[in-house]
Amino acid sequence: MRAIVLNTGxxxxxxxxxxxxxxxxxxxxxxxxxxxxxxxxxxxxxxxRETLAEIFSRSEILFVTGGLGPTTDDVxxxxxxxxxxxKLVRDPEVMTAISERFATRGIQFTARVERQAFxxxxxxxxxxxxxxxxGLYLRANLNPHICSPHLFLLPGPPRxxxxxxxxxxxxxxxxxxxxxxxxxxxIYHVTGIGESLVEEAIGERISAIPGVELGYCSxxxxxxxxxxxESSVLxxxxxxxRTTLGNSIYSTNEATLEEVIVGLLTKKRETLALxxxxxxxxxxxxxxxxxxxxxxxxxxxxxxxxxxxxDVLDVDIKLIEQxxxxxxxVARGLAEGARMRAKSTYALSTTGIAGPAGGSxxxxxxxxxxxxxSAENETIARKFFFPSDRETFKELAAQAAFDLLRxxxxxxxxx
Numbered sequence: 001m002r003a004i005v006l007n008t009g010x011x012x013x014x015x016x017x018x019x020x021x022x023x024x025x026x027x028x029x030x031x032x033x034x035x036x037x038x039x040x041x042x043x044x045x046x047x048x049r050e051t052l053a054e055i056f057s058r059s060e061i062l063f064v065t066g067g068l069g070p071t072t073d074d075v076x077x078x079x080x081x082x083x084x085x086x087k088l089v090r091d092p093e094v095m096t097a098i099s100e101r102f103a104t105r106g107i108q109f110t111a112r113v114e115r116q117a118f119x120x121x122x123x124x125x126x127x128x129x130x131x132x133x134x135g136l137y138l139r140a141n142l143n144p145h146i147c148s149p150h151l152f153l154l155p156g157p158p159r160x161x162x163x164x165x166x167x168x169x170x171x172x173x174x175x176x177x178x179x180x181x182x183x184x185x186x187i188y189h190v191t192g193i194g195e196s197l198v199e200e201a202i203g204e205r206i207s208a209i210p211g212v213e214l215g216y217c218s219x220x221x222x223x224x225x226x227x228x229x230e231s232s233v234l235x236x237x238x239x240x241x242r243t244t245l246g247n248s249i250y251s252t253n254e255a256t257l258e259e260v261i262v263g264l265l266t267k268k269r270e271t272l273a274l275x276x277x278x279x280x281x282x283x284x285x286x287x288x289x290x291x292x293x294x295x296x297x298x299x300x301x302x303x304x305x306x307x308x309x310x311d312v313l314d315v316d317i318k319l320i321e322q323x324x325x326x327x328x329x330v331a332r333g334l335a336e337g338a339r340m341r342a343k344s345t346y347a348l349s350t351t352g353i354a355g356p357a358g359g360s361x362x363x364x365x366x367x368x369x370x371x372x373x374s375a376e377n378e379t380i381a382r383k384f385f386f387p388s389d390r391e392t393f394k395e396l397a398a399q400a401a402f403d404l405l406r407x408x409x410x411x412x413x414x415x
Contacts, residue, residue, distance in 0.1 A: 001034060001060040001061055001177060001178075002037050002058065002059055002060045002061070003029065003034050003035065003036050003037060003059065003060065003061040003062075003063070004036065004037060004038045004039070004040070004055055004058075004059040004061070004062050004063070005021065005022055005025060005036055005038075005039045005040070005062075005063045005064075005065070006039075006040050006041075006042065006048075006051060006052070006055065006062065006063070006064045006065070007019055007021060007022075007039070007040070007041040007042075007065050007066060008041075008042055008043075008044060008048050008064065008065065008066040008067040008076055008156070009041075009043070009044060009066045009067070009156055010043040010044045010073070012041050013041060013042075013043055019041065020158045021063075021065045021154075021158065021161060022036065022039050024158070024161075024162060024165070025063055025165065028165060028166070028170065029173060030183070030185055032173055032174065032177045033177065033178075033183050034061065034173070034177060035183075037059075038055070038059075040055065044066075044067060044073035044074070044075065045073060045075060048064075048067060048075055048076055048079045049075070049079035049082065049083060052064070052079055052080060052083050053083055056083070056147070056148055056149060057147070059149045060140070060149050060150065061149055061150045061152075061173075061176075062149045062150070062151050062152065063152045063154060064076055064080070064151070064152065064153050064154065065154050065155070065156055065161060066154075066155070066156030067079075067156070068116065068133040068134075068135070068136075068153060068154075068155050068156070069116065069132075069133050069155075069156075070110075070112040070113045070114075070115050070116055070132075070133075071112065074115075074133075076153055077115075077118070077119070077120070077136070077153060080120060080136075080138065080151060080153060081120040083146075083148075084120065084138065084142060084143050084146055084148055085143050085145065085146055086120040086121045086122060086123075086138075086142070086143060087120070087121045088118040088119065088120060088121075089118065089119060089120075089121050090114075090117055090118055091117055091118070091119050091125060091134075092117075093125070094116065094117040094119065094125060094134050095114065095117040097127070097128075097132075097134075098113060098114075098116060098117060098132045101132055102132075113132065116132055116133045116134070119134070119136055120136065120138060120142075122138070122142050122143075123136045123137065123138045123142075124136070124137040124138075124139075124172075126152075126154075126164050126168040126169065127164070127167075127168065128155060128160055128164060129163055129164070129167070130157075130159050130160045130163055130164075131155055131157065131159075131160040133155050133160075135152065135153060135154045135155060135161075135164050135168065135169070136151075136152070136153040137150075137151070137152055137153075137168075137169070137172055138150075138151040138153075139176075140176075150172075150176055152169055152172075154169070183228055183229065183230065184228070184229065184230065184231040184234055185226065185227070185228045186226070186227050186228075186234055186237075186238060186252065187224050187225070187226050187252065187253075188224070188225040188226075188241055188242075188245065188249050188251075188252055189222065189223075189224055189249065189250055189251040189252070189255075189257075190222070190223045190224070190225060190245055190248050190249055190250070191221055191222050191223075191248060191250055191257060191399055191403050192221075192248050192400075192403050193223065193245070193248050194223070195216055195218040195223045198216065198223050198225060198245065199216065201244050201245065202225070202240055202241055202244050202245065205240050206227065206237050206240060206241070209233065209236050209237055210233070211229045211230060211233040212227055212228070212229045212233055212234065212236075212237050213227065213228040213229060214226070214227055214237075215227075215228075219395075220388075220392050220395035220396050220399065221395060221396045221398075221399025221400065221403075222257075222399065225241060225245070227241070247407060247410065250403070250406055256286075256290075257399065257402045257403065257406065258286045258287050258289070258290050258402060259290050260406060261287070261402055261405055261406055261409070262287065262290040262292060262293050262295075262296055262297075264406070264409040264410070265295075265296040265345075265346075265409070266292060266295050266296055268409070268412075270296070270345035270346065271296055271297070271298050271342075271344040271345045271346070272287070272296050272297050272298065272344055272345070272346050272347065272348070272405075273297075273298050273299045273300070273301070273338040273339055273341070273342035273344040273346070273347040273348075274287070274297070274299070274300040274301065274338065274347065274348050274349075275301045275303060275313055275334040275335060275337065275338035275347060275348070275349040275350075276300065276301065276302050276303070276349070276350050277302075277303055277304055277309070277325065277334070277349075277350060277351040277352070278326075278350055278351055278352035278353065278354050278368060278393075278394065278397060279350045279352075279394050279397050279398050279401075280302055280304065280394065281300065281302045282394050282395070282397075282398045283300070283348060283350065283398050283401060283402070284297070284300030284302075286398060286402075287300075288300075298342040298343070298344045299338070299341070299342040299344070301313060301338055301341075303315075303334065306320050306325055309325065309330070309333075309334060312337075312341075313333070313334055313337030313338055313341060314333075314337045314340075314341075315330060315333040315334060315337055316333060319333055324363070325351055326351050326352055326353055326363055326367060326368075326369060327351070327369060328369050328371075328381045328383065330351055330369070331349050331350070331351050331369035331370060331371035331381050332349075332371045332373070332379045332381050334349035334351060334371065335347045335348060335349035335371035335372060335373035335379055335381075336371075336373045336379055338373070339373045339374070339375070345374065345375055346372065346373065346374050346375075346405060346408070347372070347373045347374075348370065348371070348372055348401045348402075348404070348405055349370065349371045349372075349373075349401075350368060350369070350370055350397050350398070350401055351368070351369050352366075352367055352368025352369060352384075352393070352397055353365050353366065353367050353368070354390045354393045354394065355387075355389075355390060355393070356390075364385070364387070365387060366385050366386045366387035366388065366393060367383070367384075367385055368383075368384050368385075368386060368393070368396075368397045368400070369381060369382070369383055369384075370382050370384065370397065370400050370401045370404055372401075372404050372405055372408060374408070380404065380408070382400070382404060384396070384397065384400050386400075
């Protein structure tokens with residue numbers, strides 16, 4: 001069944017608000033075998049009716065978000081009713097729910113608010129337990145004289161739409177979507193290998209398997225490999241991907257690299273310290289974004305200047321004078337200094353040249369050294385080259401550092 005999402009709201013097109021609905025809806029309907037074939041975003045007002053009229057004929061399920069509120073620019077309800085030739089009727093239950101919500105919150109009730117209680121005749125009301133404007137479901141061909149898709153009118157705020165979708169929209173979808181449509185989607189999060197190399201390694205063999213759809217999504221330091229198809233067919237593709245990419249796969253669920261690291265450290269009851277120069281606290285920020293990170297992260301040191309490297313982490317000044325701040329010996333000194341100061345099991349360090357200035361023929365912009373110190377083994381240091389803008393450089397350096405630690409933790413798990 002062809003599913004389309006129509007987002008309404010001038011604020012979306014102005015860039016004031018980011019759309020959060022496509023990803024949410026797409027993830028929830030996929031287990032039913034449904035995929036979003038098209039997404040449109042239009043401004044408030046007349047564009048809503050015009051777009052509905054245009055896409056009615058090519059959609060079987062249509063999700064419309066926004067435009068159900070009490071203000072004059074909220075016209076989704078009226079546009080849908082007009083297009084379907086349905087009268088708007090006052091729903092007493094909706095009116096009561098709105099009145100009670102306003103009363104309990106001490107909000108003044110106005111005539112404009114009452115608009116939200118009018119629904120197209122024959123529509124099923126989807127209760128809004130987080131706001132006032134109800135959602136609406138209008139079954140396909142509700143008006144027998146007009147060909148129309150299954151139409152879901154949903155509120156714009158995510159805090160209202162998302163609970164409503166789970167409670168009311170999904171049960172309706174289960175009743176109208178054929179069970180035979182079910183598909184499986186598997187995603188493999190890969191790091192340390194570029195997208196083109198991943199494609200070269202697995203692309204031809206996966207694409208040769210009938211019934212498997214293969215896709216990629218690339219981000220700084222990361223590649224997502226995605227396969228879609230029936231579960232039985234995907235087993236062949238899964239074996240190829242796991243065998244070929246091996247330890248470069250850090251997750252097959254939604255876990256980020258930092259979440260994987262925190263999970264491994266927590267399981268082992270081991271701790272981490274971070275010493276950052278060129279990444280400026282990015283590693284620490286990413287780790288502390290993970291719930292439960294306090295059980296593993298002992299300290300994060302941002303030592304941007306040479307003086308801070310010497311004073312805070314006891315890096316030998318002679319190493320900086322002889323090799324420079326961006327060097328393997330200094331990276332080692334930073335990691336070892338952080339581990340000793342924090343008394344952690346492991347410590348990661350980064351030192352590099354983010355640019356656009358500061359590079360040389362020997363150490364061009366994009367050069368970075370990453371080091372990993374541990375209580376049991378000699379400190380590991382790696383040199384990388386990420387010629388890019390400053391922000392991307394930092395993301396790539398952080399990803400390389402985290403992957404160095406992940407592989408170390410994984411190798412110890414297998415011992």
